[in-house]
Amino acid sequence: MTRGQYTDPKSMQITFRQYADKWLDTRTASPMTRKELGRRLRLHVYPVLGSRPIGTFRPSSRTFRRSCPLLSTTRCCRATDPHPVIPWMPDQVFAVRAALPDRYRAMVNVGAGCGLRQGEVFGLAEDAIDADGRTLHVVRQIKHVEGHPVFALPKGGKRRDVPLPGSVAEALRAHMDAFKPVEITLPWAVPEGPKVSARLIFTAEQGGMVWRSNFNGKEWKPALAAAGLIPEADDDGKYDSAREHGMHALRHFYASALLDAGENIKAVSEYMGHADPGLTLRVYAHLMPDSRKRARLAIDKVFQRDSQEDHGPQTAQ
Numbered sequence: 001m002t003r004g005q006y007t008d009p010k011s012m013q014i015t016f017r018q019y020a021d022k023w024l025d026t027r028t029a030s031p032m033t034r035k036e037l038g039r040r041l042r043l044h045v046y047p048v049l050g051s052r053p054i055g056t057f058r059p060s061s062r063t064f065r066r067s068c069p070l071l072s073t074t075r076c077c078r079a080t081d082p083h084p085v086i087p088w089m090p091d092q093v094f095a096v097r098a099a100l101p102d103r104y105r106a107m108v109n110v111g112a113g114c115g116l117r118q119g120e121v122f123g124l125a126e127d128a129i130d131a132d133g134r135t136l137h138v139v140r141q142i143k144h145v146e147g148h149p150v151f152a153l154p155k156g157g158k159r160r161d162v163p164l165p166g167s168v169a170e171a172l173r174a175h176m177d178a179f180k181p182v183e184i185t186l187p188w189a190v191p192e193g194p195k196v197s198a199r200l201i202f203t204a205e206q207g208g209m210v211w212r213s214n215f216n217g218k219e220w221k222p223a224l225a226a227a228g229l230i231p232e233a234d235d236d237g238k239y240d241s242a243r244e245h246g247m248h249a250l251r252h253f254y255a256s257a258l259l260d261a262g263e264n265i266k267a268v269s270e271y272m273g274h275a276d277p278g279l280t281l282r283v284y285a286h287l288m289p290d291s292r293k294r295a296r297l298a299i300d301k302v303f304q305r306d307s308q309e310d311h312g313p314q315t316a317q
Contacts, residue, residue, distance in 0.1 A: 012055025017046050019054050035145055035190065084286050087256035088229075088249055095227035104210075104219055106175035107202060110136075111250030112257075113168035115272045118247040119143055120154055122210045125198040126181050129164070129172065136164040138273065140198065142209060148191040149209060151198065160273050176201060184209050220247065255280070256287045 020041055024034055088096075097108035107121050116124070119141035128137050139159045143152045153159065182203045187193040204210050221239040224230045230242045251272065258268050265288070269280040 009055075013053050015050065016052050016054060016057075017041075017050035020045070039146060085252045085256075085283060087252040087287065090253075092227060092229060093250070093253055096223045096229070099223035099226035100219060103175075103179050103205065104202065104215070106171045107247075108250060109168045109171040111247055112253045113165050113171075114138075114162045115251050115254035116162075117141065117155060117251065117273075118212065121247070122200075122202060122212070122215075123151060123198070124201045126176075126201065127198070128201070129169070130161075133169050134164050136162045136168075138162060142186070142212075144212065145190055149186055149211070150189060150191060150193060151186045151196050152189050154273055156273060156275055158273060160270065162271050172201065179203070182207055216246070252284075255284050259284060259288050262289065 024038055024041070093108060093112050097105050100108065110116050110121050110124065111118075114136050116136075116138060120138055123140040123142040124138075125140070128139065129135075130137060137159070138154055138161070140151050141154050142149055144150075179202075181199040181201050183197050184200045184203070185195050185197040186209070188196045200209060202210055204214070217239075221230065221242055222233075224242055224245050225232045225239065229245050230240055233239050255268055255272060258271070259265075265281050265284075266277045268284070269277040272280065274280045
């Protein structure tokens, strides 16, 4: 007790569920996030670990995360993905875009050209395009809370501005000429939240919002198959899992293109809306160009300039 290392044995008898409920109350100020984490705990974790005392957990218990959807998809106990990101090649991006129906093709331009997440693409509205035509304001996304769609701030609760390339701006203008934006009203943050309206750029064929499940199954996967990224559907019309080829692949392409062009990691992190540059570095460090050649050229340039200043005139004589 003097060293401050004493642990009350009674505290070790608290069950995982009791501990997790308290953890959930202090985890985030976002009601939406608390609801979603609570739902995943109830569905995936409590049935297996809910009644287990905290004191019985050991380092070997971490193997559970391999089969637990909650622990693999939340910050609670997220495991590091051992597989490095392999970004699509430009031809693959263009092939997927060409295979999508016309009303969804510009989504690829926005995802691959501005690095938006799928929910941010679905929630993109007319007011996102700055008057200067060179900036995209990422201010909302469409999320699903307990099965209900809502408008919400982008992931992490942070709005951000992203450079809008001319090619992406042109694709968006052409899209909005062909498919007029539609005013959609959804609750804000939680299903019982206040109603908010936005004129969405991307809408379904029937004129409503784009539902993630419908889009992924009926539009995105067929496009992936047409582009040769996943096998064709089976006899029942079902496609294989394509997690590594979800719309997030467009963000990976965006990051790889910026890093390959020499953009600094801090700027890439800001444009992608990451919590900090360290996260960006951990995910994409292997895609950064080899700096050895740049280092040699930079030092050679300095020494060559020094040599010319000291000896150039004498050599000329």
